[in-house]
Amino acid sequence: MGSLGSLIPLLLMFVLFYFLLIRPQQKRQKAVQSMQGGLAKGDKIVTIGGLHGIVDSLDENKMIIRCGDGSRLTYDRAAVREVTEKAQEKNVSLEK
Numbered sequence: 001m002g003s004l005g006s007l008i009p010l011l012l013m014f015v016l017f018y019f020l021l022i023r024p025q026q027k028r029q030k031a032v033q034s035m036q037g038g039l040a041k042g043d044k045i046v047t048i049g050g051l052h053g054i055v056d057s058l059d060e061n062k063m064i065i066r067c068g069d070g071s072r073l074t075y076d077r078a079a080v081r082e083v084t085e086k087a088q089e090k091n092v093s094l095e096k
Helices: 001-035
Strands: 042-046 050-058 060-064 072-076 078-084
Touching: 001 078
Parallel strands: none
Antiparallel strands: 042 050, 042 078, 050 060, 060 072
16 A cells, blocks of 8 residues: 555656646647648748748648748748748639
């Protein structure tokens, strides 16, 4: 019974660390991976270095970002911190 009593605080600490540190970090990583995987041409983005631009073209691991002055820069997808505005899908409907 004495050894079980000394294991309980250790187990409680592990459970506490899991719910306060490990689990939220895993959720953030999944959200970032989902955001980076869902990038599309025309999305307005900000990189981890603070560059603001528009996605010009996408590859499997790389993308080309068009900046405000017209220059085009190649970055890894992992360099995207956030998507500030999703590309608008242009739906052209022919009405008569």
